[in-house]
Amino acid sequence: MDSPPFSMDSPPFSMEGLDQALSADFISLGLSVAGLGVLSHVSIFRTLPVEEYLYGLLGLYIVTLCLITLAYITVTNLALLQVLVRVGWIAFAFNVALTSSIGIYRLFFHRLHRFPGPVLSKLSRFYDAYLAGKNVQYNVEIEKLHDTYGDFIRTGQSDMILGV
Structure with a gap:
């Protein structure tokens, strides 16, 4: 049976602790990274104007994946294909958890979630x-949405268009 990722025998900030954390099984690795995805949505993406920091956040994401890859290559004895599979799994679990958290929040907990659209x-x-690119007549599409949903429609995460 494998030892837990962080045992009391080796502190988590040592090379042995890092090796144990990187060698964790896929389920616990995926769940940990998914937790980080949800936590990053709640702590960063709901409070930060992402559009203003998009390139910086994307750069941070890429650098983080490169550092994780480098840590796997230097600390563990895994083959390159195994390293790429693990880093791919980490990126997949993080992205799925982040987008799921954002989607659930926007559908059920956003301050405008009760408005139709x-x-x-x-x-x-x-x-x-x-809709804007469809026949390049966004106003016609909005009118169709008003006919379907009524005077008040939600057309985005935080936008609302009032009917006439």
């Missing part, structure tokens, strides 16, 4: 971009 529009601005 297309579900895809509540989740992302891509649907509105699709």
Whole structure:
């Protein structure tokens, strides 16, 4: 049976502790990283204007994945393919948890969640971009949404368009 990721025999900030953490099984590794994805949504993405810091956050994400890859290569005795699979699993678990947390928040807990509108529009601005690009008549599409949903419609994460 494997030892837990952090045993009392080796402190977590030693090379042995780092090796044990990196060698954790896939389930506990995925759950830990998924927890970090949800925590980053709650602590960073709900409080920070992401549009202003998008390139910095993307750079931080890429640097973090590179450092995790480097740590796997230097600390563990795993083959390169195993390292890439583990880093891919870490990125996948983080991204799925982050996007799921954002989606659940926007659908059920956002301050405008009670207003009617297309579900895809509540989740992302891509649907509105699709509507705007469709025949390049966003006003006609908005009028169709008003006919379907009524005077008040939610067309984005924090936008609301009032009917006439």
